[in-house]
Amino acid sequence: MNLIKVIFMDYIKGRGAQHNTHNKFLQHSHEVLDDFLNYCAAENEDADQNKTAYLEIFPKTIVNKVTSPDIGASFSMNPYQGCEHGCIYCYARNSHEYWGYSAGLDFERKILYKKNAAELLEKKLRGKNWEAIPIMLSGNTDCYQPIEKKLEITREILKVLLKLKHPVGIITKNALILRDLDLLKELASLNLLKVNISITSLSEQTRRILEPRTATIKKRLETVKILSENNIPVNVMMAPIIPAINNHEILPLVKKVSELGAKSVAYTVVRLNGAIGEIFKKWVEKTYPDRAEKILHQIEDCHNGTLNESRYGVRMKGEGKFAEQIAMQFKLARKLYLKDKKIPEFDCTIFDKFQTNQMSLF
Template sequence: MESNFRKGQGAQRNELNRFDKYTFEPEDEDVENVKVSFTEVFPKTVVNKITSPDLFMEYSLNPYQGCEHGCSYCFARPTHEFWGYSAGTDFERKIMVKKNAPELLEKFFRKKNYIPKTLSLSGNTDCYQPAERKFEITRKILQLCLDYRHPVSILTKNALVLRDLDILSQLAEKNLVSVSFSIPTVNEEIRRKMEPRTSSVANKLKAIQILSENNIPTGVMVAPVIPGLTSDESLTILKTISEAGARSFGYIIVRLNDTVKPVFINWINASFPDRAQKVLNQIRSMRGGNLGEKRFHERYKGEGNIAGMIHDTFALGKRKFFPNQEHRQLSTEHFTGSRDQQLRLF
């Protein structure tokens, strides 16, 4: 049943770039042998101001473009096409690295009349993807936030965040940091196929426990909720993350816009052929007959009976496992406007 499934990757092939007439597709036997490559890029700015009315982020920063984690449903895949690559295999194997991100961020912090607002890491791609082990850009950014006493939030799927526990602990002392883990499933078999190069479920839960024990506010984003595949886990996920020490949670129903759609369709057919059509049909039932949704506010809610049952389940889970859910507002009062070298002494 799963003979066509390519292990260790979400995209089962390279998809046609919507801006190009042609795309490069390796021979089947070569696809799994394509190594990850890293290309240094030199952006003029790295901080993005968030203007979407249904997002609560204010500024975001992504040290990497593309993501090795390989999640088939990743909404960031189409952004790779603007660089001339495919949203398919290229997104997972051709990673662009912004080594000058810390330098550009410091210039941003030092702008005249800059008013500090929380900086969100991983608004698009994961700041703790495997590339971070080598380049350590995220660690340098966190150190800058500590030096300038600037608030920062992190969203990741990787327990590599624990490497920076020393900096995170110091940030937390002044209410300058929060960490969220993306956990769409606590079924390890499904996790290995859904997000093949992320941390295991056990390692994510252990990371939540360790961060919480070190008084670092830690939450979970249950995303995406996929009907017919992970939606029946919702209460189990909330119970599990609550016991691990998570203080809050959010959730998002799956949506498959642009070239995410063919990537996901190929993935679900290859990895879960027995339930693929059921999953796709249930997604369509929540999206007005489509697989995607771009309308603000509506894109996160869905519609119809299945979406309603998902919302009701999470409402029940909140009452049962997170009755005193905490969404902490990070502090901006400590921002110095210049690098605090004294912090380096401690």
């Protein structure tokens, strides 16, 4: 029993989730038996290799209609399913169950990629019924997660958007976005781009715990600065606010990103729907054993006594006294540091699906 206890208490480095939850869509479940763990320990072998697998999939479409009234976008596209960043709180974890995987470790270690995404996008935008409506890249998982450095799917998507002069919003927490600065500058010069950089904390220690494989806080702050210096409008997402972990950083974080050129900030309050509740609870008990109960109770205080909140209109901001305090802090922060700043509107009038403004060769 001692061997088993040691194995279970070991922290899986570089990962957010510390186990795989059962997939609610599957009849059977996978269980690691004590005999196997004891055997691995006796043989000095790893029970889990903790490696990431990249699997190509072949979708027929890439643009998704967004029906949630809480999301400020009508359409989104996701070149990747699953995300190696491993953010423990990520709402997208539940979507991995639709692919037959767990919302836990599988979400971080089974990455599905859509190599034909740019081709599908161009086909969609050139359709006779498509009119220019801003598309969010991505609405689910990060389009600049580590494998993008090799595959360059997001870069190819941006090339299509620039060629057809179509508006796009980007949300990421990876400094890899700066690789595509050439394309971003051209899109921004035509008012076709808004960039959202996700920064949940100014503490590198907190970042490593919450978001193990994301860019460092220093890199993300540099990204805000460089994008802003190149006239690319930046909104910073402090998402999510997690009570007793990062809620005390609202004012200093907004002040810092404003000084670096960000034009606006937005936030969400953490919500733990579906399998995320189980994943987060086990993680917080392992990571913050001294205050796990406090964190969970304060999250419940933001969602009418439950960790699970799905109601439109309140799920993103929460309710109750604690949620009100968060909202008041952001209101004050915007008044102090972002009073005269504003994100420009998209220009949807120059979309050119047939490239009629290109000079003919004949």
